[in-house]
Structure formats: structure tokens, C-alpha cells
Amino acid sequence: MEPHSFIGIKKEWDIVGARQLGREIARKLGFGTVDQARIATAISEIARNIYLYAEDGKVTFETIEGMNHKGLRIIASDNGPGIDNISQVMEDGYTTSGGLGAGLPGVKRLMDEFDIQSEVGKGTIVTAVKWLR
Amino acid sequence: MRIPILKLGNYLLISIQMELDDKTAIQFQEDLLQRIHETGATGVVVDLTSVDIIDSFIAKVLGEVVSMSDLMGAKVVLTGIQPAVAITLIDLGIHLQNVQTALDLEQGLMKLHQELGE
Ligand SMILES: Nc1ncnc2c1ncn2[C@@H]1O[C@H](COP(=O)(O)OP(=O)(O)O)[C@@H](O)[C@H]1O
Ligand SMILES: [Mg+2]
Numbered sequence: 001m002e003p004h005s006f007i008g009i010k011k012e013w014d015i016v017g018a019r020q021l022g023r024e025i026a027r028k029l030g031f032g033t034v035d036q037a038r039i040a041t042a043i044s045e046i047a048r049n050i051y052l053y054a055e056d057g058k059v060t061f062e063t064i065e066g067m068n069h070k071g072l073r074i075i076a077s078d079n080g081p082g083i084d085n086i087s088q089v090m091e092d093g094y095t096t097s098g099g100l101g102a103g104l105p106g107v108k109r110l111m112d113e114f115d116i117q118s119e120v121g122k123g124t125i126v127t128a129v130k131w132l133r
Numbered sequence: 134m135r136i137p138i139l140k141l142g143n144y145l146l147i148s149i150q151m152e153l154d155d156k157t158a159i160q161f162q163e164d165l166l167q168r169i170h171e172t173g174a175t176g177v178v179v180d181l182t183s184v185d186i187i188d189s190f191i192a193k194v195l196g197e198v199v200s201m202s203d204l205m206g207a208k209v210v211l212t213g214i215q216p217a218v219a220i221t222l223i224d225l226g227i228h229l230q231n232v233q234t235a236l237d238l239e240q241g242l243m244k245l246h247q248e249l250g251e
Pocket of ligand 1: 098
């Protein structure tokens with residue numbers, strides 16, 4: 001497995017492709033079924049956000065290997081419209097598309113580390129890490 | 134791709150055996166409501182044993198399937214939700230309130246029998 005791999009998100013089916021690839025990488029790294037499901041679900045949420053709100057972007061997977069730490073970093077990046085009010089989109093139930101508004105706050109809970117950077121008119125980068133225990 | 138819907142007496146049985154992409158999920162929602170309308174089914178069991186991911190979109194569609202079917206007079210029971218899926222749903226903050234669940238297809242059918250007395 002390459003330490004870096006990515007999948008472009010353009011079509012709806014790419015959401016499925018991204019979460020399947022992510023689950024496979026997580027399984028090979030040694031994550032158990034529950035964490036595999038958490039990782040796949042988190043990827044599905046951020047990939048769908050790219051598809052819905054930015055139309056085009058990518059999800060990158062990086063394996064992190066420290067001294068006594070191993071983990072998976074997922075980076076979702078797009079050049080879409082960006083997010084004006086980050087704290088608002090991190091609230092449970094906030095949606096501009098009739099969704100459940102559970103995506104971003106959900107990803108934060110599913111993963112161990114979470115970061116979102118966004119600039120209006122430029123795009124959005126969501127980074128999330130899951131550590132192997 | 135379409136999810137097959139089987140008829141068993143007054144009930145409809147669905148075992149989801151394929152990857153649930155958004156289109157398949159929406160198509161399933163439409164197909165099921167159409168079949169309830171055609172058959173006058175009073176109960177529906179949706180078995181999720183083979184489903185290894187339910188994200189917020191699929192959860193929304195499933196929740197809608199339950200309330201729409203209810204409006205049409207059919208009770209829905211979701212069965213076989215995997216432990217990992219139950220855990221991720223809670224992490225997402227999704228509680229699927231008012232949704233009937235059972236361990237497996239057989240228990241789901243028993244639940245319908247008990248509730249509907251048929
Ligand atoms: N990549 C993105 N680019 C622009 N806006 C986004 C992006 N991701 C999320 N958003 C905004 O944040 C809101 C909340 O997202 P989320 O928590 O996933 O809930 P939902 O997708 O159900 O609306 C979205 O409705 C959208 O307005
Ligand atoms: Mg979303």
C-alpha cells in the first residue's frame with residue numbers, strides 16, 4: 001500500500017469508491033470492524049459534501065507512522081464555494097441542502113482528530129485522523 | 134441497480150445485499166412505496182444484515198421510508214443492523230426515533246405478526 005493515495009470526487013459513485021478504498025486501507029492497517037465502519041462513514045460524509053457543495057475535489061489517504069503510533073489521515077479538499085461560518089456548519093442539524101446536518105459534526109465524533117479550513121470563493125479542506133489502538 | 138422486493142402474504146420482504154449508493158437508496162424508496170400501493174401490504178421487513186455502512190444520507194432515506202410507509206398504512210421493521218453500524222449511527226447523532234427494529238428477519242416477521250395480529 002502506498003503511504004499516499006487519493007480518489008477524485010466528481011460523480012455520485014465516487015462517494016462509494018472513496019469509502020470502499022478508505023475501508024480497505026484501514027483494514028490493512030489493522031483497524032477493527034468498528035473503526036473501519038467509523039472511517040468509511042466519515043469518508044462517505046466528507047466525500048458527499050464535496051459532491052454536493054463543491055462538485056469537484058478529492059479525498060487523500062495518508063498512513064501515519066510514528067514511534068509507537070500508527071494512524072490514518074484523511075484529507076478532503078475542494079476548490080468549491082468555501083464556508084463562510086465554520087462554527088455554524090459544525091452545529092448538529094445545520095444544513096443548507098435539506099440533509100440531516102449530521103455530516104461534519106459526525107465526522108468530528110467518528111474520528112480522533114478533526115480540522116476544517118475554508119475560505120469563501122477558494123475552497124475547503126477537511127482533515128481527520130484515526131489512531132490505531 | 135434495483136433492490137428486489139419480495140411479497141409474503143400481506144408483507145413485503147427486502148434484504149439489502151448491495152452497496153447502497155444514493156441513487157440505489159432513492160430508487161428503493163420509490164419502488165417500495167409503489168409496491169405497498171399495488172399490494173396493500175400491511176407490514177414491511179427491511180433486512181440490513183449485509184449493510185456495512187449507513188451514513189447520514191442513507192439514514193435519512195431509511196427514516197423517510199419508515200414514515201412514508203406508515204402514512205400508506207404499512208408498518209416497517211428494520212432488522213439485522215450490524216453492531217458497527219449501530220455505533221457509527223450514534224456517533225453521527227442519528228437516533229432513528231420511532232423506528233421499529235429486530236435482531237433478524239425471523240424476529241422482524243414475528244414482531245409484525247404480534248403488532249398487526251395477522
Ligand atoms: N466542502 C464544502 N464546501 C462548501 N460548503 C460545505 C462543504 N461541506 C459542508 N458545507 C456546508 O456545511 C453544511 C453542513 O454540512 P454537513 O454537516 O455535512 O450536513 P449536510 O450535508 O447534511 O447539510 C452544508 O449544508 C453546507 O452548507
Ligand atoms: Mg453532509
